[in-house]
Amino acid sequence: MPRTRIKICGITRAEDRDAAIAAGVDALGFVFYPPSQRYVAPEKAAQLVSPIPAFVTRVGLFVNAEPATVHSVLAEVALNVLQFHGDEDAAYCRQFGRPWIKAARVRHGLDLLEYARAFDGACGLLLDAFVDGYGGGGKEFDWSLIPSSLPLPVILSGGLQVSNIQQAVRVIRPWAVDVSSGVEVAKGIKDAEKIAQFIAGVRNADA
Numbered sequence: 001m002p003r004t005r006i007k008i009c010g011i012t013r014a015e016d017r018d019a020a021i022a023a024g025v026d027a028l029g030f031v032f033y034p035p036s037q038r039y040v041a042p043e044k045a046a047q048l049v050s051p052i053p054a055f056v057t058r059v060g061l062f063v064n065a066e067p068a069t070v071h072s073v074l075a076e077v078a079l080n081v082l083q084f085h086g087d088e089d090a091a092y093c094r095q096f097g098r099p100w101i102k103a104a105r106v107r108h109g110l111d112l113l114e115y116a117r118a119f120d121g122a123c124g125l126l127l128d129a130f131v132d133g134y135g136g137g138g139k140e141f142d143w144s145l146i147p148s149s150l151p152l153p154v155i156l157s158g159g160l161q162v163s164n165i166q167q168a169v170r171v172i173r174p175w176a177v178d179v180s181s182g183v184e185v186a187k188g189i190k191d192a193e194k195i196a197q198f199i200a201g202v203r204n205a206d207a
């Protein structure tokens with residue numbers, strides 16, 4: 001079984017980026033959604049990504065952005081993967097010619113199998129809780145709503161933190177996990193100790 005990949009999202013500070021890399025993160029996320037308290041302007045994101053070493057993936061998160069906005073961020077920031085966390089359809093997601101992840105805001109009544117089929121071509125299906133403001137709410141959802149098999153690599157998110165990450169990995173066995181609130185002291189401000197403990201929790205559950 002491959003090790004569970006780990007993404008830490010909502011990086012706004014160089015020290016948090018460095019702490020995550022030192023702890024062994026696989027991917028770092030940058031939020032290009034202006035209403036979010038974790039928003040980073042493209043010029044700042046360009047500085048934050050420049051020292052990221054090879055094989056640590058740089059992910060740009062967008063919510064219902066105008067295509068021109070995504071293109072303009074791509075021109076300025078060296079991103080590897082796009083994460084669409086709003087109401088985008090598959091044609092929208094495909095148009096940028098980059099690897100992309102689609103988020104599903106999981107709630108009772110959402111058919112995740114049908115949803116995953118609709119986003120054929122995504123390199124991952126990110127499962128998040130249904131919250132106001134589209135995401136990053138630190139809210140766990142009912143994992144029993146996840147079908148036992150989905151046609152896309154599953155990235156589990158939504159309220160993950162040090163206290164529940166081992167159970168999450170053992171129960172769901174996702175391809176990857178994604179965390180923002182659970183490793184923060186305030187929105188957009190990460191905590192190096194929580195990052196290290198979160199990553200150690202994933203590795204423990206993998207072992």
Ligand SMILES: O=C(O)c1ccccc1N[C@@H]1O[C@H](COP(=O)(O)O)[C@@H](O)[C@H]1O
Nearest residue numbers: 009036135136138157158159179180181
């Ligand atoms: O982080 C945000 O502010 C954000 C805003 C809009 C959409 C998604 C956002 N973050 C993503 O939400 C999930 C869950 O985060 P949390 O760990 O529950 O805080 C995660 O994938 C973030 O990338």
